[in-house]
Amino acid sequence: MSPIGVQLHIQDTHVMIDNGVLQLTLSNPDGIVTGIRYNDIDNLLEVLNEESNRGYWDLVWSSPGTAGTAGLFDVIKGTSFKVIVENEDQVEVSFTRTWDSSQEGRLVPLNIDKRFIVLRGCSGFYSYAIYEHLKDWPGFNLAETRIAFKLRKDKFHYMAMADSRQRFMPLPDDRLPGRGQALAYPEAVLLVDPVEPELKGEVDDKYQYSCDNRYSQVHGWIRTDQPAVGFWMITPGNEFRSGGPVKQNLTSHVGPTTLAVFLSAHYSGEDLVPKFSAGEAWKKVFGPVFIYLNYAMEGDDPFSLWEDAKEQMITEVQSWPYTFPASEDFPKSDQRGSVSGRLLVHDRYVSDDNIPANGAYIGLAPPGNAGSWQRECKDYQFWTQTDVNGYFLINDIRTADYNLYAWVPGFIGDYRSDVAITITPGSYIEVGDLIYEPPRNGPTLWEIGIPDRSAAEFYVPDPNPKYINKLYVNHPDSSM
Structure with missing residues (x-):
C-alpha cells in the first residue's frame, strides 16, 4: 500500500480526489470528469473541450411508441453531490439526478446515481452507475448508455484494442471538411488531406474498431512521446451488458476517444432497445469499470504499456465482483x-x-x-x-x-x-x-464453414484500394 492516503477536496464547483498517484477532478454537482492529472501531465483529458465534453456518462432515450433507435442524447449531469466513503484507503463519491413529473418529456424518467471510486495507491479509478425507474412513472425507451472519455489530441495518437488491432490513428482534424470527404454515412470519412501524409487515402470509421463483448475487456490509448503514458478502459465483468457475449460494441476511436458501452442497438437495431412501460419498476447497476493509467520509464518501449494493461485486466477480472463499491445494489x-x-x-x-x-x-x-x-x-x-x-x-x-x-x-x-x-x-x-439435441431433418450432406457464430472459416478479401484502413490489409483474420 502507498504511504499516502486518499484525500478528498471539496470546492464550490469541483471535487478533487488525490491518492498521490493521480488527481481526479469532477464538476460539482454535475459529476463530469473535468481533469485527470497523472505522471506530471496536468490533464490527460482534452483541455480544448468544454468541461462537459471530457469524461461523462451519457444516454439516448425516447418516448414510448417511438420506432427505431434514435432518440434524445443526454450527457447525464447530477444535481446533488454526496460523499459515500471517505477514509485513507478509499473515497467514493456520488452524483445523483432525481426525476420528477415536472421533467416529463425533457429528461428520461430515471433516477441516476453516478459513482466514482479512488483507492489508496491505485493507478486509476473506478466508475459505476445505478439507474432506477419507479412504478408510477411514465414509460420510455433506452437506446444507449455508456461512459466516454475524450483524451488530448496533442498527446494520444496510438490506439490499441487487441494484439492484432492497434495503430497510429488519424487526428480528429483529419475528418473535417477539406481534409476529409464524407462517405455513405457520417461515421465513415475518406482522408484526402490528412495532417500525416501517409494516412492519405484511408477511410476512418469508428465502427471498424468494434468488438464482441466477450473479448472487449481492455482497450485504450498510448502516448508514445516521453513521458510515455497509457489510458485504458478495463471492463472486468460483462453481467451488465446487453445482448450476450457475441453482441458487438464500440471501443476506442478517433478523438482520441475511449468508451465503455453498456447498452446499444449497434448492429442489431430496435430489437435491442429496451422498452419500459408505465408502471414497470426497474433498477440496474452498470459497471464498475476501471480506468487504468500506466507509464513507461524513459528509454523503455512505450508499446509495453499495452502488455501491462492486459496484465492489469487479468487482475481486475480475478477481483470481480469487487468488494469495495459501497452501494447495496452491487452485491458482493x-x-x-x-x-x-x-x-x-x-x-x-x-x-x-x-x-x-x-x-x-x-x-x-x-x-x-x-x-x-x-x-x-x-x-x-x-x-x-x-x-x-x-x-x-x-x-x-x-x-x-x-x-x-x-x-x-x-x-x-x-x-x-x-x-x-x-x-x-x-x-x-x-x-x-x-x-x-440439435435440430435435424437428416444427415449432413455438405456444409460451408462451421456453425460457431463467427465467419472465421470464410475468406475476407481486401477492400477496394480506394477505401481502405491499412490495419486490415493482409490482416491475419482475413485468411482464415
Missing part, C-alpha cells in the same frame, strides 16, 4: 450464487453416444425462449465456456430467476433448459448432465 460475492453441471450433445447422425460439448458458451439470462438471450437488454446475463468434457461452472450470479442457455460450436441451434433456475444468496446449484 457471498451475496450471489453459483451453477455447475455438464453439457452433452445427442446427435444420432454423428454418434450413438452423447458427445461432450467442448467449448460451448453456456450462460444464465432472464427466462425466455431458446436464443432469447440475444435480444435480452433489460437485466443481467452470466456466461462461461465449457471445458473439453463439457463441464462448466458459473460463479457470482446475481439473485433472480433465470433460464440456462447455450450454443455448441459445430452444431446448429440453441439450447435452453426446461426448468427455470432460482439463484439465492450463497446458493450452489448442481444441474447435472444436460442434453442438447
